Amino acid sequence: xxxxxxxxxxxxxxxxxxxxxxxxxxxxxxxxxxxxxxxxxxxxxxxxxxxxxxxxxxxxxxxxxxxxxxxxxxxxxxxxxxxxxxxxxxxxxxxxxxxxxxxxxxxxxxxxxxxxxxxxxxxxxxxxxxxxxxxxxxxxxxxxxxxxxxxxxxxxxxxxxxxxxxxxxxxxxxxxxxxxxxxxxxxxxxxxxxxxxxxxxxxxxxxxxxxxxxxxxxxxxxxxxxxxxxxxxxxxxxxxxxxxxxxxxxxxxxxxxxx
Amino acid sequence: xxxxxxxxxxxxxxxxxxxxxxxxxxxxxxxxxxxxxxxxxxxxxxxxxxxxxxxxxxxxxxxxxxxxxxxxxxxxxxxxxxxxxxxxxxxxxxxxx
Numbered sequence: 001x002x003x004x005x006x007x008x009x010x011x012x013x014x015x016x017x018x019x020x021x022x023x024x025x026x027x028x029x030x031x032x033x034x035x036x037x038x039x040x041x042x043x044x045x046x047x048x049x050x051x052x053x054x055x056x057x058x059x060x061x062x063x064x065x066x067x068x069x070x071x072x073x074x075x076x077x078x079x080x081x082x083x084x085x086x087x088x089x090x091x092x093x094x095x096x097x098x099x100x101x102x103x104x105x106x107x108x109x110x111x112x113x114x115x116x117x118x119x120x121x122x123x124x125x126x127x128x129x130x131x132x133x134x135x136x137x138x139x140x141x142x143x144x145x146x147x148x149x150x151x152x153x154x155x156x157x158x159x160x161x162x163x164x165x166x167x168x169x170x171x172x173x174x175x176x177x178x179x180x181x182x183x184x185x186x187x188x189x190x191x192x193x194x195x196x197x198x199x200x201x202x203x204x205x206x207x208x209x210x211x212x213x214x215x216x217x218x219x220x221x222x223x224x225x226x227x228x229x230x231x232x233x234x235x236x237x238x239x240x241x242x243x244x245x246x247x248x249x250x251x252x253x254x255x256x257x258x259x
Numbered sequence: 260x261x262x263x264x265x266x267x268x269x270x271x272x273x274x275x276x277x278x279x280x281x282x283x284x285x286x287x288x289x290x291x292x293x294x295x296x297x298x299x300x301x302x303x304x305x306x307x308x309x310x311x312x313x314x315x316x317x318x319x320x321x322x323x324x325x326x327x328x329x330x331x332x333x334x335x336x337x338x339x340x341x342x343x344x345x346x347x348x349x350x351x352x353x354x355x356x
């Protein structure tokens with residue numbers, strides 16, 4: 001899928017669609033990188049850094065593609081480091097702070113249980129670039145899901161304190177899971193063109209995964225209540241601005257810096 | 260992290276082009292499944308790996324270094340050179356063996 005023959009620019013919807021995927025991957029990758037040197041064990045420190053790098057790798061490929069789709073000279077660094085929170089289009093779930101280890105694992109479980117099947121479906125996108133990136137990301141996310149599930153089960157079915165912390169994490173993050181499955185006009189256009197997939201169609205698979213993991217972890221599934229939303233339109237929780245401030249400080253102080 | 264709750268495991272990898280699993284190092288994990296995952300995360304980052312084995316370190320029975328003189332020294336090439344197939348004249352036609 002390349003330039004739309006009816007206009008002299010590429011479809012802006014396609015740029016936005018890819019940018020949302022990129023932002024979500026980068027924000028989650030950066031969050032996980034905050035654990036480097038701080039994880040509970042050396043083994044987990046490396047595991048979390050691996051997962052962070054997987055997401056940042058996905059983000060880089062998606063930003064490079066988005067920059068090409070936009071075609072006005074911005075590169076992947078410009079997209080990552082020179083946009084503020086209102087211009088970021090990631091889902092709110094991934095920007096939430098790491099909290100304790102249970103919060104990080106609940107966030108990863110909720111996201112990966114969505115991302116693995118979502119990327120699997122996107123691997124059939126008619127945008128060959130998106131399809132290629134998604135095919136690779138699907139395998140990575142399937143591993144992240146396994147990693148997070150194992151921890152949620154161990155902590156849920158662990159000590160009284162670990163069970164309580166894990167349940168709190170699941171309860172606190174639950175209201176950010178609804179946005180994963182929302183589709184707006186941009187999604188609609190991309191679904192129609194065969195570039196994108198309907199995130200809502202991932203819901204049954206996500207529910208099945210979450211039900212299985214929570215049951216095995218002896219944790220209660222939260223009742224479906226009010227869901228927060230807006231990340232994909234640039235409306236964010238208070239956590240994102242602080243994160244971007246730190247993530248972008250070097251690039252903003254030394255524009256174009258390399259090492 | 261206590262040894263009782265996070266026992267030590269030894270990690271063996273079979274490279275994609277290799278025949279046998281080779282010892283590459285060790286790690287801590289709370290149980291077998293986590294040991295396998297940790298092995299994947301710690302030891303397969305740069306490699307073409309076909310298979311992973313993890314073994315609880317306590318399951319390994321090792322020879323005592325102090326026994327080396329009695330156990331291993333008598334079989335050394337220096338002491339029992341006739342155990343090594345180095346006394347045959349190999350015809351040139353056989354080529355590299």
